[in-house]
Amino acid sequence: VAEAEELEQHSFDPERIEAARRSLAALVARLMDLPERTREIFILYRIENVARRNIAQAFDLSLSTVEKEIARATAYLMIHQERPT
Amino acid sequence: VRLPDLQSPEFVRAEEAARWCVRLCEGEMTGSDRAQFTRWLSDPAHRAAFDQAAEAWQAVNAVETSSEILALRVAALESLRRAQRARVGRRQLGARTLWALAGSVVLVVLFGIFAWRSPSSQQFTSAIGQRRTIALADGSSVYLDASSAVLVQYSAGARTLQLLRGRAKFQVAKDPQRPFLVRAADREIVATGTMFSVEIVQNEVQVILYQGHVSVTGPDRVRTALVAGDELIAPVALAQVHVAAANVARSLSWQSDRLEFVDEPLASAVERVNRYARNPVAIGDAAAASQRISGVFSAEDTRAFIEGVTAVSALRAEERNGREILWESGHARR
Numbered sequence: 154v155a156e157a158e159e160l161e162q163h164s165f166d167p168e169r170i171e172a173a174r175r176s177l178a179a180l181v182a183r184l185m186d187l188p189e190r191t192r193e194i195f196i197l198y199r200i201e202n203v204a205r206r207n208i209a210q211a212f213d214l215s216l217s218t219v220e221k222e223i224a225r226a227t228a229y230l231m232i233h234q235e236r237p238t
Numbered sequence: 239v240r241l242p243d244l245q246s247p248e249f250v251r252a253e254e255a256a257r258w259c260v261r262l263c264e265g266e267m268t269g270s271d272r273a274q275f276t277r278w279l280s281d282p283a284h285r286a287a288f289d290q291a292a293e294a295w296q297a298v299n300a301v302e303t304s305s306e307i308l309a310l311r312v313a314a315l316e317s318l319r320r321a322q323r324a325r326v327g328r329r330q331l332g333a334r335t336l337w338a339l340a341g342s343v344v345l346v347v348l349f350g351i352f353a354w355r356s357p358s359s360q361q362f363t364s365a366i367g368q369r370r371t372i373a374l375a376d377g378s379s380v381y382l383d384a385s386s387a388v389l390v391q392y393s394a395g396a397r398t399l400q401l402l403r404g405r406a407k408f409q410v411a412k413d414p415q416r417p418f419l420v421r422a423a424d425r426e427i428v429a430t431g432t433m434f435s436v437e438i439v440q441n442e443v444q445v446i447l448y449q450g451h452v453s454v455t456g457p458d459r460v461r462t463a464l465v466a467g468d469e470l471i472a473p474v475a476l477a478q479v480h481v482a483a484a485n486v487a488r489s490l491s492w493q494s495d496r497l498e499f500v501d502e503p504l505a506s507a508v509e510r511v512n513r514y515a516r517n518p519v520a521i522g523d524a525a526a527a528s529q530r531i532s533g534v535f536s537a538e539d540t541r542a543f544i545e546g547v548t549a550v551s552a553l554r555a556e557e558r559n560g561r562e563i564l565w566e567s568g569h570a571r572r
Contacts, residue, residue, distance in 0.1 A: 180297060181306045193314040198260075199295060200302045200311055202413050203318065204377035205264070211321040220260055227256035228249055230294040231287070 377411035
């Protein structure tokens with residue numbers, strides 16, 4: 154725990170930057186694994202803040218289908234999340 | 239990389255946790271939903287899954303402006319725009335007659351690239367007699383009255399709009415991270431999640447708040463906070479503001495092709511009528527401009543407006559070079 158705090162204070166530590174770069178690459182790779190429509194819905198909802206209703210209307214889907222796609226993408230990212238050791 | 243087993247208990251639990259995240263984010267939970275959520279969360283495995291879901295979401299937000307993610311965002315926004323266009327096309331085919339009747343109500347979809355360094359900027363204008371609904375990428379909408387113009391600039395940190403002329407109603411999607419700011423003449427209206435309209439008429443800025451909260455800042459930087467149902471009238475270039483209770487139903491009549499005036503100076507009534515008039519109505523003299531008129535008129539029928547106001551007030555109309563001019567009755571005919 155003490156070591157973790159130490160690291161927190163040195164946010165410009167090259168190792169930390171390298172770790173951040175690796176986890177970004179891993180996240181992008183995991184997003185790319187998803188089916189295109191699932192990935193798009195997740196990004197629109199989570200990053201672009203497009204309302205679920207608007208996504209559903211545009212893609213001609215039900216509200217619950219959109220929710221299912223968001224949940225599926227999130228679950229996939231969760232299960233493949235890098236675990237701190 | 240293989241996709242995980244979608245039927246595995248771990249995956250199903252993760253999906254469940256994500257669904258709770260969606261519901262919590264949207265704030266649409268009832269009392270019994272909350273009780274259900276508390277029960278669900280009391281299982282340690284569920285609790286862990288929920289924390290993991292929140293962590294996964296934050297991981298995405300932490301890198302949302304990185305170039306790799308931006309490329310995916312642009313692709314997603316383009317795909318949404320294509321889908322919305324196709325949808326408008328389908329609707330037009332299905333109900334062509336209805337659309338013809340609806341006349342010039344047009345759905346426009348805006349998607350800028352919400353890149354961090356380069357805020358996109360796009361101007362929307364409506365022609366005479368045309369009203370437009372503009373769906374913005376964040377879920378907000380702009381309803382543009384006829385003969386109006388609005389400039390939209392979105393960036394990662396702010397949503398800035400400028401009403402250039404006319405009137406617009408704004409339905410704002412909640413986003414505490416990105417305030418929604420509307421400029422009109424020398425006033426600034428700031429909102430988070432709400433519905434309000436802004437109009438520039440006769441050198442005045444008029445703001446009506448339908449829901450939520452907004453604050454209006456004047457040229458002297460003094461802020462006036464409004465509550466739902468308030469109408470603020472601010473003369474351009476003057477610090478003073480006037481706040482009164484709005485007639486909400488009347489103020490929305492323009493969206494249903496009606497123009498309603500109650501004790502309204504002719505000058506501002508004519509300015510509103512002219513937003514719809516192919517042949518704009520002119521006012522002949524100052525005495526006519528200050529005449530006060532009342533009535534409900536069809537926005538599409540300028541002729542009926544002229545007949546209506548001349549029938550009941552001290553005004554007379556005169557046609558000159560195909561243009562109707564309203565004079566005060568006492569004004570000598572030339």
